[in-house]
Amino acid sequence: MNQTIETILSHRSVRKFEDRPLTNEQIKTIVKSAQAASTSSFIQAYSIIGVKDKDKKKRLAELAGNQPYVEDNGHFFVFCADFRRHALIGEMEATDVTESIESTEKFMVAVIDASLAAQNASVAAESMDLGICYIGGIRTNIQEVAELLGMPANTIPLFGLAVGYPAQDTAVKPRLPLEHIYHEEVYQQDEQAYKKQLEDYNKEISAYYHERTKGKRSDTWTSQMAGMLKEPKRKHMKEFVERKGFAKR
Amino acid sequence: MNQTIETILSHRSVRKFEDRPLTNEQIKTIVKSAQAASTSSFIQAYSIIGVKDKDKKKRLAELAGNQPYVEDNGHFFVFCADFRRHALIGEMEATDVTESIESTEKFMVAVIDASLAAQNASVAAESMDLGICYIGGIRTNIQEVAELLGMPANTIPLFGLAVGYPAQDTAVKPRLPLEHIYHEEVYQQDEQAYKKQLEDYNKEISAYYHERTKGKRSDTWTSQMAGMLKEPKRKHMKEFVERKGFAKR
Incomplete structure (x- = not known):
């Protein structure tokens, strides 16, 4: 690198x-x-x-x-x-x-x-x-x-x-999984796979906030986004x- | 650098x-x-x-x-x-x-x-x-x-x-003069100074094309833009x- x-x-x-x-x-x-x-x-x-x-x-x-x-x-x-x-x-x-x-x-x-x-x-x-x-x-x-x-x-x-x-x-904030952002040849429209990626990412983000705030915060990315976009x-x-x-x- | x-x-x-x-x-x-x-x-x-x-x-x-x-x-x-x-x-x-x-x-x-x-x-x-x-x-x-x-x-x-x-x-293409793109504190609205910068830049771009094309092309930036935006x-x-x-x- x-x-x-x-x-x-x-x-x-x-x-x-x-x-x-x-x-x-x-x-x-x-x-x-x-x-x-x-x-x-x-x-x-x-x-x-x-x-x-x-x-x-x-x-x-x-x-x-x-x-x-x-x-x-x-x-x-x-x-x-x-x-x-x-x-x-x-x-x-x-x-x-x-x-x-x-x-x-x-x-x-x-x-x-x-x-x-x-x-x-x-x-x-x-x-x-x-x-x-x-x-x-x-x-x-x-x-x-x-x-x-x-x-x-x-x-x-x-x-x-x-x-x-x-x-x-x-700390560097973890981004969405690469396969969620990056598709090859066509846009991946498999909704179930897409939602699964979001759920996995939620766990990662929640753990990131938990560690960074010493347990004060552990919200997920999707809840953050929903709150923001309401x-x-x-x-x-x-x-x-x-x-x-x-x-x- | x-x-x-x-x-x-x-x-x-x-x-x-x-x-x-x-x-x-x-x-x-x-x-x-x-x-x-x-x-x-x-x-x-x-x-x-x-x-x-x-x-x-x-x-x-x-x-x-x-x-x-x-x-x-x-x-x-x-x-x-x-x-x-x-x-x-x-x-x-x-x-x-x-x-x-x-x-x-x-x-x-x-x-x-x-x-x-x-x-x-x-x-x-x-x-x-x-x-x-x-x-x-x-x-x-x-x-x-x-x-x-x-x-x-x-x-x-x-x-x-x-x-x-x-x-x-x-070759690296010359950009607009720095003072044309970058203003301090307020947007510089002096139209005469602004047009003068464009005219100076025209000379630079024209010389750049002239050299790169061995004389075949020597158009200015403003004429290029006007042609494109017509x-x-x-x-x-x-x-x-x-x-x-x-x-x-």
Whole structure:
């Protein structure tokens, strides 16, 4: 196993960081790594906003549901779907690109582009012995986050990425069985086998929580998921996404 | 610069592979690396389908717009947004999860999850001296691709990933200027500065194509983008996505 794969396989989210900012050099390396990711037909449909300002991070933490690590970290990145530059290109090249950039297809392209870039940023940061945590919570009050970051039409903040020097050591969380996630030739539709895999995984997750919390917690993955999915969250998303000029058709 | 960052920064898409299949061990390492990526609230809302069968790869290549590297590679992965297991969990846990998994918010979650996993797979593969190419082309005839792979409700094939031993050496393609992609504190809305960056980048891209094609090609990035975005593509996407149970509300 090479060092890159070791870095990848030892990933765990870090939610407590030292009070030590990243250097500009580190930030640059992380952003350059993000940019090196593949991008759909070279479209580069994303942007990244870096937040250093203490007050702004504090406000972001409030908006994201009071996660302290949104405020206290070495650097906070926000990854955004972005067709603003393509809208400007439409003007520059006297071409009407509106229908295209407002399509569901292109919304997917921008979300995929931004995510590939973000994962490169994460792996790069972890290879430098930094820790990371994705922050989907910035979508809870997405309108306010977009305003705080001064984001124009044709852009959406998708998620945050807190990066910094780890001040905690957490265990790697076991993933679903490989055969549950990975199928060959066709999607495996055998419902009984599929449910059996989930039950086996439940035992593993339950034991993991039991050990990690010294017996305080032993919930299963399926109960966790059912609890989480019972109430739809962020019901504003469709309206917000469309208002920003994405997935309108 | 460490080896992981070197791997990341030297990425280029490979579109010609040796006729040499990946071993099961390599496939497993790549899938395990994919699984190690962060996942929104531990939801693991994606699946991966590996295709080895020659005839199936040939058919996929036709459906994706006759790209030969979809057929000729070491292994072909398809990354999918997937809430089927969560729909089954709804049954297992007697909880109605439908409204939640059909939301635009959860569509974004699944697309992000699958993309983070895919980029980990890509970096892992490249760290093993394999080459990769993302195939968005599988969305051109997405209904037929979904049928070919036997995909049920609550799943969508998002993109392919061709992996194999490189049989060509291509140059790293210059990305947009860092300051165009990366902003600090707020989104930079200065239109003039933004357009100037695009014009500078045009010169760089034009020179890159000129050199790579020995003078046959020297188009700019903005003209390339305008040409590509003139006609909306894959107009079926919204209807397909909703029919599969995603982003309905």
